[in-house]
Every structure is written in structure tokens, then in C-alpha cells.
Amino acid sequence: FHYFMQRQQRLRFAAKVAAADALRTVGELSAVTDAMVVGLMPLHAWEQRVEPGIHHRSSLSMVQVVVRPRAEAVSFAALAGMWDGITRLLAVRPSIGMIQATGDSFLAAGPFGEAFRGADELAAQQAALQVVALLRDLDAATMISGDFRFTAVATAGPAHEGLIGDQRMSYRLFGAAVRGSNALLAAAPESLAGGNAAFASDWF
Secondary structure (H helix, E strand, C coil), X not given: CHHHHHHHHHHHHHHHHHHHHHHHHHHHHHHHHHHHHHHHCCHHHHHCCCCXXXXXXXXXXXXXXXXXXXXXXXXHHHHHHHHHHHHHHHHCCCCCEEEEEECCEEEEEECCCHHHCCCCHHHHHHHHHHHHHHHHHHXXXXXXHCCEEEEEEEEEEEEEEEEECCCCCEEEEECHHHHHHHHHHXXXXXXXXXXXXXXXXXXX
């Protein structure tokens, strides 16, 4: 009987250890999955658990920026440092966030908080001010480094966001403000006398 009890205790202990290991593994895999998802969609969409479907945003401030190297050959370290700097500049501005980045360009917009689903003039103004501050700091950073110049366009207006797809969902931001921003960027010159260039629509 004594041997049987000891054996049962050992089995229970082994089961507890196995369960703890399994939970730790699940937690580690969950953390990896979360990091991958955050890297594939805007941070606010993950933090707020945006539901699948289309959601209207009545007033967004947004900026599109195309970053161009000043020389034909720019080191990988300089390029990585540029993108790291952009990420850091956005991280300290909670009213706007990175929506998409493609090649050497990115689009940032906001506000996207739950409280901003309707028209909130103060929140929209705060986002617009943060767009201006972002461009000011980016201008200073590129002037100091000397490796890059940028063209930026800012606009504001209604748009729609959503997670689209049945199984492999992807995030999309589209609507009047995005179309206006794309048109403005297409018409904007690359630079002004070798410096940075920033333009804004009448709605911004």
C-alpha cells in the first residue's frame, strides 16, 4: 500500500510538471503569434480587437511619406536606422499610428480609439497636431543624418477601416481621405531645392 501511494504521488507530480510545461509552451507560442499578428496589422487594430467587417471613421488625420536616399548607395545600417527612427517618432504620438508601410513609403493616421468612432473634434485636432509634430521631427532627423530626404502629404476626412476575408483576414483603410491623400502624393514634387517637401490639403 505504501509503495502504491508513493507511485501515485510521483505520477501526480509528473502530471503537474507536464501540465506546467505545456502551459509555458502555449504561452510562448501565443506570444510569438501575437508578435506576428501585430507586425501584420496596425497596432490599434490588435489592441482594440477590431471586429471583422467594415467600420466607418468619420474624421481621420493622415499623412503619407515617401523617403528617398540622397545617394545611390545607402548602407543597410542607415536604412534600418531610418525606419527605426520613424517607428520611435510614431510610438510617442498615441493619436496616430502606422497603418501601412510599403517599400520606402508609409501611411500614418488617427485617431482610432474606441472613443473616436464618432466625430470628436478635439481628438481629430490632436491627431492633426501630432502629424505636424511628426513631420517636424522627421525633417530634423533627416537633416542631421543627411542620408535621406522625404516628400509628405497630409489630409483629413472620412474613411473606412476593416478586417477583410473569411479565413486569411487582412487590414484595409480606404475611403475619401485615402483617395485624396493618394492623389495629392501623386501630384507632389519629390523635393524642394534638395530638401524635404511637405504639402497639405484644404481639409487638413
